[in-house]
Amino acid sequence: MRVLCVAEKPSIAKAVAGHLSGGQVQSVSLKSHIGPSAAMLNIGLLTHAQHNTPEKYIKNYVFEYDFGHPWGRCHVTMTSVLGHITSAVFPPEYKRWDHPPPDRLFDAPVNVIIAEDKTKVADNIEKQARYANALCIWTDCDREGEHIGYEICEAARKGNRTLDIKRAKFSNIERAHILNAARNLIDLDHKQVNAVSSRIELDLRIGYAFTRFLTTNLRTLGGPFEKLVLSYGSCQFPTLGFVVDRYFRVRNFKPEPFWSIKVMHKREGMDVNFSWSRTRLFDRASTIVLYERCLAAKMAKVTKVQEKPTKKWKPLPLTTVELQKMATIFLHMTGQQAMEAAENLYNKGFISYPRTETDRFDSGMNLRALVQKQTQSNSWGEFAQNLVNGGFQQPRQGRNDDKAHPPIHPITYVAPTALSDKEKKIYEFVVRRFLACCSEDAKGVATDVDILYGEESFHAHGVVVLERNYLDVYIYDKWTGTAQLPKFTVGETFEPTEALMTEGKTAPPNYLTEADLIALMDANGIGTDATMAEHIQKIQDREYVCAVPRTARAADGEDDDEGAPTGRGGGSRGGRGGRGRGARSGGSTVGGRGGVKEFIPTKLGVALIEGFDRMNFETSLGKPFLRKEMELKMKAICEGRTTKEAVLNESIRQYRQVYLQSQEKLNILKAACRQYVLQQNGG
DNA sequence: GCAAGGTC
Numbered sequence: 001m002r003v004l005c006v007a008e009k010p011s012i013a014k015a016v017a018g019h020l021s022g023g024q025v026q027s028v029s030l031k032s033h034i035g036p037s038a039a040m041l042n043i044g045l046l047t048h049a050q051h052n053t054p055e056k057y058i059k060n061y062v063f064e065y066d067f068g069h070p071w072g073r074c075h076v077t078m079t080s081v082l083g084h085i086t087s088a089v090f091p092p093e094y095k096r097w098d099h100p101p102p103d104r105l106f107d108a109p110v111n112v113i114i115a116e117d118k119t120k121v122a123d124n125i126e127k128q129a130r131y132a133n134a135l136c137i138w139t140d141c142d143r144e145g146e147h148i149g150y151e152i153c154e155a156a157r158k159g160n161r162t163l164d165i166k167r168a169k170f171s172n173i174e175r176a177h178i179l180n181a182a183r184n185l186i187d188l189d190h191k192q193v194n195a196v197s198s199r200i201e202l203d204l205r206i207g208y209a210f211t212r213f214l215t216t217n218l219r220t221l222g223g224p225f226e227k228l229v230l231s232y233g234s235c236q237f238p239t240l241g242f243v244v245d246r247y248f249r250v251r252n253f254k255p256e257p258f259w260s261i262k263v264m265h266k267r268e269g270m271d272v273n274f275s276w277s278r279t280r281l282f283d284r285a286s287t288i289v290l291y292e293r294c295l296a297a298k299m300a301k302v303t304k305v306q307e308k309p310t311k312k313w314k315p316l317p318l319t320t321v322e323l324q325k326m327a328t329i330f331l332h333m334t335g336q337q338a339m340e341a342a343e344n345l346y347n348k349g350f351i352s353y354p355r356t357e358t359d360r361f362d363s364g365m366n367l368r369a370l371v372q373k374q375t376q377s378n379s380w381g382e383f384a385q386n387l388v389n390g391g392f393q394q395p396r397q398g399r400n401d402d403k404a405h406p407p408i409h410p411i412t413y414v415a416p417t418a419l420s421d422k423e424k425k426i427y428e429f430v431v432r433r434f435l436a437c438c439s440e441d442a443k444g445v446a447t448d449v450d451i452l453y454g455e456e457s458f459h460a461h462g463v464v465v466l467e468r469n470y471l472d473v474y475i476y477d478k479w480t481g482t483a484q485l486p487k488f489t490v491g492e493t494f495e496p497t498e499a500l501m502t503e504g505k506t507a508p509p510n511y512l513t514e515a516d517l518i519a520l521m522d523a524n525g526i527g528t529d530a531t532m533a534e535h536i537q538k539i540q541d542r543e544y545v546c547a548v549p550r551t552a553r554a555a556d557g558e559d560d561d562e563g564a565p566t567g568r569g570g571g572s573r574g575g576r577g578g579r580g581r582g583a584r585s586g587g588s589t590v591g592g593r594g595g596v597k598e599f600i601p602t603k604l605g606v607a608l609i610e611g612f613d614r615m616n617f618e619t620s621l622g623k624p625f626l627r628k629e630m631e632l633k634m635k636a637i638c639e640g641r642t643t644k645e646a647v648l649n650e651s652i653r654q655y656r657q658v659y660l661q662s663q664e665k666l667n668i669l670k671a672a673c674r675q676y677v678l679q680q681n682g683g
Numbered sequence: 684g685c686a687a688g689g690t691c
Contacts, residue, residue: 009689010690010691057691081690082689083689083690083691084689084690088686097684097685102685139689144688144689147688148690196688199687199688200686200687203687203688204686204687205686206686207685207686208685210685211684211685212684212685214685215685229684230685231685231686232685232686233686234686235687236687343691355690527687527688528687528688530688530690531687531688531689534687538686
């Protein structure tokens with residue numbers, strides 16, 4: 001029996017080959033010396049494989065393995081592809097932009113071909129399949145992976161129609177886990193394959209049709225439109241929509257004045273600030289009345305003193321989205337730069353796979369061994385050593401598991417001098433995050449003091465940090481909070497050192513930072529961990545949005561308490577709602593100073609979103625709902641509640657409807673463009 | 684010249 005195994009990427013092929021061959025990695029690579037098992041191999045196959053390794057980064061590993069039940073002991077060739085190998089395209093007669101009209105792309109044939117840059121990869125599969133009786137798919141166990149698995153099947157069948165085809169189900173590359181997967185092969189899930197091929201087809205039809213529609217129709221407006229490509233995509237447009245939406249919320253914000261009462265008391269050399277339980281009132285006269293009653297009472301009475309242990313939780317294991325958010329906030333990089341650096345580190349073997357949604361480590365992983373490797377660092381080695389010496393704690397378990405990759409973690413130690421600036425920062429972050437995950441929550445004591453002053457109650461909160469624990473290594477988290485409080489006793493009365501009535505006004509929300517934008521995309525299912533940064537880049541390349549350094553804004557400096565900067569009208573609705581932590585949308589302290597950029601739509605970006613908003617009542621292309629709907633439909637296909645055909649029919653009809661509507665109301669879109677871009681009124 | 688998704 002001869003089995004061809006194919007993974008989604010070279011790193012998985014290498015790891016799986018290593019495990020299945022018995023751990024003697026050096027004996028499995030065709031590039032290196034062939035071990036004792038070579039005697040068992042068909043020499044023709046061997047030399048064939050050896051001389052036709054398609055790309056420098058794809059290898060065919062040859063070894064033996066006993067799969068147990070269906071196949072028994074086999075000669076195995078393990079190789080990989082590089083992501084998708086096929087591509088969906090329109091026939092050549094649809095190449096022109098002026099003819100046939102773009103809406104024909106909704107029912108034009110879609111051909112699936114081997115992607116231009118993947119012919120060698122596909123050839124390798126096809127040729128290797130000729131020598132095999134069976135094919136075993138080792139692509140990632142997610143939807144796209146299932147589809148890539150199908151693409152591999154098709155390529156292999158070209159070489160051999162009689163293959164017995166199975167799939168390995170695995171969610172990490174721990175030895176025991178891989179061996180278990182190899183002994184319990186399952187079938188490809190065609191529902192998932194169909195879900196993905198629906199997405200591919202819809203993205204192609206919709207993207208091409210609307211891009212051509214926009215570009216050619218708006219060209220007639222002249223000016224900048226003559227040269228621009230106005231692309232539409234199911235991810236880039238909603239991303240733009242978020243930026244425009246926030247822009248309008250900032251612009252339309254109406255500040256409202258508010259009034260508050262602040263009580264301060266000096267004791268034991270400390271200034272204790274008490275905040276008002278009503279926070280603030282939007283009515284001056286009422287505040288004055290309440291304030292004067294406080295003053296009239298003269299003495300404040302302590303009604304509650306509570307001391308209780310508290311802790312600040314260590315961070316969750318690192319996902320791609322979180323890495324990008326943190327990098328944009330603390331490392332002064334864009335999401336794309338962060339990903340590029342992370343990919344380099346991965347390719348050099350320093351960190352694990354950087355595209356993951358998983359925020360929990362598999363219990364089988366030997367995390368202590370990974371911590372041990374960091375003990376040689378000058379910066380965090382001592383911290384790591386303390387973990388090794390007994391401080392180690394199992395990381396928290398998040399709720400997300402993509403069933404394909406573990407959280408991002410360091411694989412081995414690397415000296416900072418061997419890395420570029422950006423790689424250094426990302427590597428340091430990954431390591432510190434990992435060590436933080438493996439240590440203990442920070443611990444402290446929280447003190448709460450409530451007072452009654454007149455008829456108004458006020459509150460002071462203090463924290464004393466007792467054990468910094470993970471904070472020592474995870475320098476991105478601070479636990480300043482409020483400082484220590486002096487001693488107060490229930491029932492005592494005192495005359496506050498100061499009682500002031502303050503005035504402020506609500507401030508608009510901030511423009512979106514990249515971290516906010518990523519959080520919004522994440523929460524709305526726009527793009528994937530691997531593509532979010534690309535979409536953000538794309539809308540900048542298209543001149544739909546600009547990234548500009550955040551300017552010091554007058555509203556931020558309000559000398560008020562912590563509640564001040566967020567207006568009730570807008571700020572609190574800001575970029576929250578993503579899962580996980582880290583998306584700080586308040587404009588205050590952000591990683592040192594300067595360098596934080598925020599996204600502002602260009603006039604073009606505003607015109608496009610506004611234009612679509614004004615013409616399509618039900619299904620606006622600028623909103624994330626359509627993409628979310630596509631996500632739900634894919635899920636329905638996976639769960640057998642609907643079929644690919646039904647989804648395609650329905651969605652194509654729906655989008656054609658939007659297209660026709662847009663065509664009918666093209667003048668509305670044009671008017672928006674004249675208004676915002678060409679700054680003409682009327683029209 | 685157009686999409687989004689994999690991956691290098």
